[in-house]
Amino acid sequence: MTRACDSVRRARPLLGTFVDVAASGGPRRVLEAAIESAFDAIAEIHRLMSVHVRTSDVSRLNRDAATRAVCVHPSTYRVLEMARDLHRRSAGTFDVAIAPAMEAHGLFPASAEVRRRGPHVICGGESIELLSGQRVRFHDPGVRIDLGGIAKGFAVDRALDALRRHGASQGLVNAGGDLAAFGPEVQTVHLRDPRDPSRVLCRIALRDGALASTGGRLDPSVTAHAGAVPVIDPRRGRPVDGIAGATVRASSCLVADALTKVVVVGGESALGVLDHYGASALLVARDGSLRVTSDWPEARRHAA
Helix, strand or coil, rough: CCCCCCEEEEEECCCEEEEEEEEECHHHHHHHHHHHHHHHHHHHHHHHCCCCCCCCCCHHHHHCCCCEEEECHHHHHHHHHHHHHHHHHCCCCCCCCHHHHHHHHCCCCCCCCHHHCCCCCCCCHHEEEECCCCCCCCCCCCCCCCCCHHHHHHHHHHHHHHHHHHCEEEEEEEEECCEECCCCCCEEEEECCCEEEEEEEEEEEEECCCEEEEECCCCCCCCCCCCCCCEEECCEEEECCCCCEEEEEEHHHHHHHHHHHHHHHHHHHHHHHHHHCCCEEEEEEEECCCCCCCCCHHCCCCCC
């Protein structure tokens, strides 16, 4: 008798959120090993790219890359290559050299340098040089990077790759709203109103693709409504106003994650970038008005 395939689902705190990993289409022991490998892949990206880990590639770059070329892991180098491409194609609306502005506006703890200099910030992804041999150099001593706007999506993609390598025929990874899926079955995703997460905006049918969302922070102990979206406009060095959140659908979670910031900052000017990456987007303003690209038929209405 042929045994039916199992389905396994696990969740762990990683990347500053809860990561949910599901796998099916194989024996239970195979799926358990696949999920462990997926979590390992996510943990590695956190160790490499978190600005809060002192030994991470990002921390080493921020300490040393303005004085010498720093060798980084191939995964970090790949993410920086993608960030450079996005910076160029978005006319600077995506910029990983955003750490000083993030610190100055309280979006994460300020370094001693930012406290010494005060609120003046430098955003300049064009000052980041990618050299051969996975080496990176900063040409401006004021540049400090944060990969928080792209690394989580990359981690989701690596976790999905791990599920495939270990024999799962269907899988889904959800890291706090950045998610990707593969396999023959359609996954139904409930897209929530970024102003009020208790409300569902629409339902998305997802198969072999990714979704990423950016919205305001929510403290349920204080209010049922989310706060301002924590995205910096690199051109002004200040948080974006008037936007409640955005969701992007793309072929990879890395692309979807990064493009949510481009959409939040650039609005309709991001259409060309979305087209280049074959992505679609939904944008919710603070007043509840909703804008979607023409290839997103599930959400043709106002959120208000």
